[in-house]
Amino acid sequence: MDQKVSESHTLQHYDLYIDGRDVPCDRTMESLNPYNGQPWAVVPDAREEHMDAAVAAARRAFDEGPWGRMTATQRGALMRKLADIIARDAEELAQIECRDNGKLYREMLGQWRYIPEYFYYFAGMADKLQGDVVPSDRTNFFIYTRREPVGVVGAITPWNSPGLLLTFKLAPGLAAGCTFVVKPSEHTPVSTLELGKRFKEAGFPDGVYNVVTGQGALGAALVRHPGIDKIAFTGATDTGKKIAASAASNLTRVSLELGGKSPNIVFDDADLDVAANGAIAGIFGATGQTCMAGSRLLVQESVHDALLDRIVERTKQIRLGNPMDAETEMGPVANEPQFRKVLDYIEIARSEGGTLCYGGQRDPDLGGFFVQPTILSNITNDMRIAREEVFGPVLSVIKFRDEEEAVRIANDTRFGLAAAVWTKNIHRAHRVAHRLRAGTVWINAYRVVSFLTPFGGYKESGLGRENGADAIREYTETKSVYVELTGEPRDPFKLG
Known part of the structure; x- marks a missing residue:
């Protein structure tokens, strides 16, 4: 079993x-x-x-x-x-x-x-x-x-x-x-x-x-x-x-x-390997079909390219397939209307100027409702892909300069379900967590819930x-x- x-x-x-x-x-x-x-x-x-x-x-x-x-x-x-x-x-x-x-x-x-x-x-x-x-x-x-x-x-x-x-x-x-x-x-x-x-x-x-x-x-x-x-x-x-x-x-x-459009914020002092895993888990876990998905990845300019390279390389290795198989890492979208919606949003993002780094289409080798894990860069927070909930395996990568801009972009949304902060600086971790307008904030982690902890x-x-x-x-x-x-x-x- x-x-x-x-x-x-x-x-x-x-x-x-x-x-x-x-x-x-x-x-x-x-x-x-x-x-x-x-x-x-x-x-x-x-x-x-x-x-x-x-x-x-x-x-x-x-x-x-x-x-x-x-x-x-x-x-x-x-x-x-x-x-x-x-x-x-x-x-x-x-x-x-x-x-x-x-x-x-x-x-x-x-x-x-x-x-x-x-x-x-x-x-x-x-x-x-x-x-x-x-x-x-x-x-x-x-x-x-x-x-x-x-x-x-x-x-x-x-x-x-x-x-x-x-x-x-x-x-x-x-x-x-x-x-x-x-x-x-x-x-x-x-x-x-x-x-x-x-x-x-x-x-x-x-x-x-x-x-x-x-x-x-x-x-x-x-x-x-x-x-x-x-x-x-x-x-x-x-x-x-x-x-x-x-x-x-x-x-x-x-x-x-x-719903949510949760910001996953990576500062330049974060452990990039750990943050890359967290970003992937936050958006591609459950095929992105979770209200707390880390769909907006906010990355400080100085580490943007290095982190993006890590995420793209790991995403290329994600195994799609039969969700019953233990080796499968990502399954299909749950139903056809949602499948169509996800593909539509990817095209909208590209038409607005987003750069497709990986994925972006129906998986050519599988039937059902499989969408490739998708990464989009050169996203700005005013684009629809950054403001509307996609509810699928689509990651939008947004650059920021400093802490003030990171908090401003993170809070510039009609949603406020979840957020994450990736940093080794304990003062910054708590400072930013306190300023984020979200019901749950993770520090150096993502997508964790417990029966003990309020969620909303x-x-x-x-x-x-x-x-x-x-x-x-x-x-x-x-x-x-x-x-x-x-x-x-x-x-x-x-x-x-």
């Missing part, structure tokens, strides 16, 4: 997962394997009535079912069981995602082996979520606060890392006591459906976890549904804006983890935070409770 995973050519068929059981649907759609462009699974293309049923099931589980009556400790115990089952099935789930989105099996396996840690962490936090005793300005009142679950959560997840990015929402939300209706991307729905079996095996009450698959209109129906208390979305910024506007009609709470963006990269202690607060409401201590009649027309 660690060396090479055999491919199945049998179409897998799935039902919706609603109220603890499989629910058939009269409409279906095919999920394509990006490696060969062929269908490998058949999944439901649900109607709005299925969404209504899922929301109703989640509402019953929250308001009336055993889930709402469980103690936080009991919820945590179920989450630990779920984590154990996911750990047991990590290889199977990784294979599923590899076929669904074309990412490397070894990367997906690493993710699924790490996902249980999120559930263990938040399971432990479930019964540590507590309110405060508030000092009273009146002698006859005792005042305290409670942290209570926000209610029914609608989770809308993307195609790039469906299991991990769903876990970012599920783990804190379940710990807080919420129930879920999940609408995964129509391109990568299978692992989300597969999780339903694991919830059932772990003993979660019916209705706590529901999955409704279908086209984008189904997600819109979820956002505007009056039975939803919160929307948790990961995806494109423009879509996130539409979701926020639609959710506002019901005053539905939202958390949005959106500034500006148009989103609202709210996922992971870490901050995340669970996104799934709770604060209730203030006043307790009158004397029992004596009060003046009904006097406040307090």
Whole structure:
């Protein structure tokens, strides 16, 4: 299993997962394997009535079912069981995602082996979520606060890392006591459906976890549904804006983890070999299909050519191929619309004056949706390739003179998700990190996340935070409770 995973050519068929059981649907759609462009699974293309049923099931589980009556400790115990089952099935789930989105099996396996840690962490936090005793300005009142679950959560997840990015929402939300209706991307729905079996095996009450698959209109129906208390979305910024506007009609709470155009800043005192590896990992890892991709490489003038030469030479050696093979270093783009978009952006960059250093086209030797890892130099920060999210294996290299210019270029973007600083100067490292307007900053590293650490963006990269202690607060409401201590009649027309 660690060396090479055999491919199945049998179409897998799935039902919706609603109220603890499989629910058939009269409409279906095919999920394509990006490696060969062929269908490998058949999944439901649900109607709005299925969404209504899922929301109703989640509402019953929250308001009336055993889930709402469980103690936080009991919820945590179920989450630990779920984590154990996911750990047991990590290889199977990784294979599923590899076929669904074309990412490397070894990367997906690493993710699924790490996902249980999120559930263990938040399971432990479930019964540590507590309110405060508030000092009273009146002698006859005792005042305290409670942290209570926000209610029914609608989770809308993307195609790039469906299991991990769903876990970012599920783990804190379940710990807080919420129930879920999940609408995964129509391109990568299978692992989300597969999780339903694991919830059932772990003993979660019916209705706590529901999955409704279908086209984008189904997600819109979820956002505007009056039975939803919160929307948790990961995806494109423009879509996130539409979701926020639609959710506002019901005053539905939202958390949005959106796009990025993250600066990867290399100063002239950096270790160039290490920085070159970091730049390659930041943009070509996951075929560049990650919101935190280091798509803008900012390089100090004096080391620009030397660093670019290193990156180009290493990029030429990147092995494209079957994502199931252990030797493969970069897989295909996840779906045809994204494949076309990436190629279009490369042509736009060249038309604006960018210099193609390597790549720039569909790989001539492979089928499916393979785009060569692409490096563009002579990019200025006003070009579209430097300002708009490509979400593919395209690196834009930008020169800068000094620290002031580096920070100015880095912050000159509507996004603010992530950034990195490469330098041996500890004073500069912290100084620049503090000035960057981004939710995550790495120093001499790139593309590292943890269940312990908040993740989210500034500006148009989103609202709210996922992971870490901050995340669970996104799934709770604060209730203030006043307790009158004397029992004596009060003046009904006097406040307090």
